[in-house]
């Protein structure tokens with residue numbers, strides 16, 4: 001894991017590009033800039049802030065078993081390092097600007113006890129427990145199983161601009177551009193590939209598939225707890241009083257338009273779970289394509305003589321696990337730079 005040590009590069013400042021300005025690219029750029037001095041870092045992306053998939057996400061920290069690194073040990077390291085990264089921001093005076101909040105979450109199921117458990121975080125979050133008989137009735141009758149746990153939520157509508165502001169204030173550069181191939185980046189000593197689903201085309205990666213999601217943003221300032229039900233139903237509070245209601249998970253669907261049938265089903269399921277949402281004002285409806293890959297790709301590759309570190313394929317858990325994967329990607333990148341005779345550490 002990245003420590004408090006700052007690495008100072010030699011006189012020839014290496015040029016580093018971070019491709020992608022979603023939660024993964026932004027977090028890689030943030031960690032890199034904090035970790036290394038005397039480097040020239042540029043974020044390059046065709047879409048920023050609210051135009052990214054990251055900005056569609058509810059942003060709750062809740063990995064599932066479909067999130068996987070190369071080994072169980074790596075997966076767990078990513079999850080744990082991510083949790084502590086978000087906790088550090090949560091405990092800082094910047095938490096509101098960064099859009100990081102914490103709250104309790106109920107997860108109920110009528111069908112399956114295992115839906116309510118999460119072996120990846122039960123030993124990590126401060127509370128993860130089975131609910132009692134009274135709590136099973138909070139969201140109406142018929143729930144058979146339930147758990148309650150504490151977690152955090154990262155609102156990318158705040159987090160992405162917050163990172164970008166500090167990155168630029170500390171000398172980082174930002175360029176809006178679509179990149180067709182790594183060979184168009186010969187001036188960079190190192191390139192981090194954090195292009196999410198864009199990596200499908202940039203790397204010709206057939207293992208990367210979209211999982212389509214659709215959500216409502218509704219005004220619900222009274223909502224202070226998150227709720228999950230069966231059929232991928234979720235209600236997640238927001239730091240600005242705007243809650244996220246979801247959702248759907250459509251494998252290999254590229255449809256970026258709001259679907260009225262999905263919308264009707266999502267609203268019906270959420271209102272059933274929490275009737276108080278019935279008259280909540282709808283602020284927006286959004287669609288995002290989750291960049292799903294098993295395992296998530298964090299590894300080095302030399303492409304057309306360009307040193308590349310890939311960090312993509314986080315699926316439905318990119319906000320949760322961006323920091324843990326970014327820490328590993330930065331470590332791999334720094335090792336690559338060390339092996340470059342031009343840069344002396």
Ligand SMILES: Cc1cc2nc3c(=O)[nH]c(=O)nc-3n(C[C@H](O)[C@H](O)[C@H](O)COP(=O)(O)OP(=O)(O)OC[C@H]3O[C@@H](n4cnc5c(N)ncnc54)[C@H](O)[C@@H]3O)c2cc1C
Pocket residue numbers: 019020021022023024025044045046047048052053054055056057058059060061062177178179180194195196197198199202212213214215246247287288289290291312313314315316317318319320321
């Ligand atoms: C409805 C929905 C709900 C979600 N809820 C959660 C949640 O609660 N918790 C959670 O952890 N995750 C959630 N996710 C998943 C999360 O949004 C993704 O895992 C995450 O956003 C992926 O981040 P990313 O930075 O890899 O990709 P993106 O946000 O898509 O960013 C990719 C970046 O790369 C750039 N790019 C791509 N190709 C190129 C190119 N060729 N040249 C230049 N730039 C390029 C793009 O412009 C963009 O800036 C949700 C997703 C959806 C759709």
